[in-house]
Amino acid sequence: MHFAFADDQKMLRDTVREVLQRECPPEVVRAAWEGRPEGVRAVWDTLAETGVIGMTASEDVGGMGMSELDLVLPLEEAGYAALPGPIVDTVAVGIPLIEAAGTDAQKERWLSPAAAGEARIVVSFEDQMIVPYAASADVLIAERGGAGYCVPISEVSTQPEQSVDRTRELGRVSFEHSAQYRMREDVDTQALFALGRERAALATAAQLLGLSGRMLDMAVQYAKDREQFGKPIGAQQAIKHRLANALIQQEFARPMVYRAAWAVATVSRDAEVDVSLAKIYAGQAAKFVAKEALQVHGAIGYTIECDLHMWMKRAWALAAAHGDAAHHRERIGRHIL
């Protein structure tokens, strides 16, 4: 038993944090909110140069052949920065799915560009018609009627939908289920997409962990800076206890997210239970921290001039994405009761 990351995993996390601090400050997220996503695209290119976008791709297509355990800390950092874009769909789910279920032609066309950051992948699971970042992606991987499809975005009809998080660029996708887009049929498509769902839930939980970490940092900083009655509001016990509760939720979600990453990476028995625990606790923590951070900020937090709202709205969306707490609690209930 040894529950700690290796030095190279922590170094990669630090690298990603530095890149995002430099290139994805709140102004860049805000610009994406206001329909100017150029800054965010530039961040994607930098992340690709550092190898993060191609992390999960095999080395022969220019990737690093890394696992969920290597990926979980960089994804936490993406959440900390509220980086918009299909990083979960492309890196955690899409590239491994194309590697496992893509035809030779599909692999040839998409893997190297995806690993190099030139092609962005979005994923639509069965019954998930609304897909974030669909319109600006390059290729859609879809699960329909038990079959897998790999469809260039130019062949997908994308009806825009409005997210509470304006950077999510939601689109309702549809396409012709024709044979030319089919992925390999000689593989266990159902199992591969089921694994994709686990990866999506895990990667989303990692982002949620980062989101709540940033919201807590914002609230703590505000509580130290903002003075009322002649002293910082953070000196008041009522504020201290709110923030202490927020930290407890955050810090108890953390090991579950890391545990789930290890379980998926090592194909551990009952890994889906660990993924559900990760998603539940990370989602609950992010929603709780959001609420406490808003209360600590007071009226300024209730405006869209304050950066907090961008993190808060992402947290609300992601806590429900890829299975909300009720869905995952039910999976655990079936396992233990």
Place this chain on the structure above:
Amino acid sequence: MDLDFSDSENVFREECRSWLEANVPLESLPSGDTRDGYALHLEWEHKLFDAGWAAVSWPRQYGGREATLFEWLIFEEEYYRANAPSRVTQNGIFLLAPTLFEFGTDEQKERILRPMARGDVSWGQAWSEPNAGSDLASLKSTARRVDGGWRLSGQKTWSTRAAFCDMAYGLFRTDTEQARHRGLTYFMFPLHAEGATVRGVDRLDGDEGFAEIFLEDVFVPDKDIIGEVNQGWKVAMATTSSERGLSLRSPGRFMATASRLIELYHRYRDRSDPILRDQVIQAWMDAQVYRWFTFQTVTRMMQGESIGPDSSMNKVFWSEMDVRMHETALSIIGDALELDEGSDSAVDAGSWMKGFQFALAGPIYAGTNEIQRNIIAERVLGLPRK
């Protein structure tokens, strides 16, 4: 990262399990917080010690097995899984012993540890005073210098099981010129000596689990001071952080509670509603979360990091989880919850109501959860003290 137990850890678990299965009494002992129950629990402690299980992580010379922290957690998981008797020696083994290992002299360790672990000499803690609870540094009991030692005077209270103990440990003011946490010294002192009076106090659940200690010029030799004179606060803080952190609240306890709760739920499921079902699932999940949080913490400790104020998060989490679990159990039991131990019709011999009342102490003792939240806010998050 490797979240599987190693082969040697699995072998250790098997060894624990088979000894416990062969030795844990089939009939539960009466509460260890009563006079008769305490004596029976001490017999069990002798047995544990003689087989080398009383303090697995201690050096062999004091009766331990030099187990790693993870092996200790494995032992605890197996201990609670086997429903073995509660540890009446815990105030010595888990609170005083870590202090002795860190600050004690070789003579003290040699003299005190083995009888403590075997239950031959039993120890109570004596921190709180009537007017010094959360604000421990305001304590007023004094120690006066005399030939060859000190004379202790004052009053201590809420001393767990002290009514049945031989010895106690606590802080006394040795320099009355100095205020608050300066001028305090850490003493070990006898409870049956001239000048010492111990009066049992019945707790919420009716057991005589608490005691008040009245001291009038009780003599203590110099050799029963731990650490330096007037440095007691620093020494004591080492003990309190182990009290609120890992020592007493190994995850095995809550995993065992969650398992029993699931079993209870299955027995009564025909009258259970979906909200109760969710609460039972929540209890199991919380126990898992606490387990992995603890494993993460223990890994840090094994790498030589000190845990410090992080232990306050641990304390708030387990104590509030324990209350929720018992509330869920009582909801499942329904109106029969009022049938107390001693009632023939009580569900599980009234153990859930008993456990509920015990759990309610968790957010209060070892530093109230309000104090813990202050510590988290000030020392982890860095918010201003005032």
